[in-house]
Amino acid sequence: xxxIITGLLVVAAMVAGTSAIAQxxxxxxxxxxxxxxxxxxxxxxxxxRKYCECMNDKMDENETRSISQWEKANPSAMKACERExxxx
Numbered sequence: 001x002x003x004i005i006t007g008l009l010v011v012a013a014m015v016a017g018t019s020a021i022a023q024x025x026x027x028x029x030x031x032x033x034x035x036x037x038x039x040x041x042x043x044x045x046x047x048x049r050k051y052c053e054c055m056n057d058k059m060d061e062n063e064t065r066s067i068s069q070w071e072k073a074n075p076s077a078m079k080a081c082e083r084e085x086x087x088x
Contacts (some may be wrong), residue, residue: 023053031056034067043087054081 023031034052041048055067058077063070071078082088 037068051081051085054084
């Protein structure tokens with residue numbers, strides 16, 4: 001049982017580490033802009049960041065619109081990220 005739990009913890013740590021590494025400097029720029037765009041929307045800073053990272057992850061790498069522009073054209077992604085981040 002200990003081996004199974006240890007194995008699951010290792011996998012979880014690898015997955016968490018991969019998502020942090022996978023964010024490029026361009027992604028960080030867009031997420032930061034999204035956070036600024038949404039800072040006065042009434043959600044806690046951590047929730048806003050999680051929402052913006054979720055939206056960024058759903059966008060194509062070649063997207064040229066900001067997250068705030070893209071979300072208006074993709075309401076289903078917006079709702080999914082709201083649920084995932086705990087917004088509202």
